[in-house]
Amino acid sequence: MPSERADRLFRSAWSEAPAAVVSAPGRVNLIGEHVDYHGGHVLPVATQWRTAVAVGAGPDGLAAVSEHGAQVRGAWPPVRRGDWSDYVAGVAAELLADGPAAFPGLRVAVASDVPLGAGVSSSAALEVAAAGALAKLLGRSLAPRALAALAHRAETGFVGVPCGVMDQMAAALTPSGSALLLNCRTLETSAVAVRLDLVLAESGESHELRAGRYAERRREGEEAMTILRAVLPSLVYLTDVPPALLPRLLPSLPAPLDRRVRHVVGENQRALLAARALEADDFAAFGRLVDASHDSLRDLYECSTPRLDAIVAAARPLPGVLGARLVGAGWGGAVLVAAAPGEGEAVAARLCEEGALGLPAVRVVRPGAGLGA
């Protein structure tokens, strides 16, 4: 277990017990992609893979070790360094904004099962686990929701990634074994039981383009809203656009803004329909929505790649597969394959047999739980 490994790592690095150890999971978003920053609905599950952070007061500076051998010596109070320790340092900086620590340094040990580059938000798992552990060390009693908000501020501010709120909320709040239906406008949540199987196929594609493209999509969304406000002055989020008005509104938007808006409005509806389909055990309907999500991300949001499309196309006709789509931000990462109940292992094996795809990793996702010790 990562928590035990982080505890052991801490003890072997500093010959003392950590003051707190907290773990948080990676996430797989079932549907509702690129809608969180438009006030839409998302439906992530927590993965069985977790990151654990063990912390204790130190004599000076930030000293961080990971079980992969990475060691960092940084400043305290923390400053941005441009490496993985920024996720911990960012959360620490947020917590210290409410009052300085009563100790001159911080010791951190990190252990993780969360695969990197597999589209499961290893960064949010690290941030949320670090937020939980540091809050305990500082004697702050913060609910998981507050820890998620703090971790999100760390990511968008200190680390500087303009992401939506989904990943940190999923890592903090997802109920055990269920998906989290999250309204990203009100932050209301509800649990949706997941009684089908989930398989994640890693593409192995690098994320080089992702940061720039993600920021570009966010700018396009802002531009579209500026234009649409001429007709809908009360528009706050793109998901405020009533689907029935799309035919009338889209002609006022230049390409590609019209395509972006069609994706956001359609994907938000699909996420709500998918939650209903899961609740009704209507797996075929869920699979169709997953397929439609990918097609929209490919054609309208244009965040797929030929390789992701090829993996999706290879997965869809396999026995036991309900639907397949790119998952996470896109431009590389992974494909989520929804499989009929009990079919996950067989579907994963069938995908591995598709030798021409050369998939670096195919994993069965077992829905886990949000923040925990």
Ligand code: GLA
């Ligand atoms: C990344 C971001 C999330 C979300 C997804 C796309 O994972 O961190 O906030 O926007 O992309 O749905």
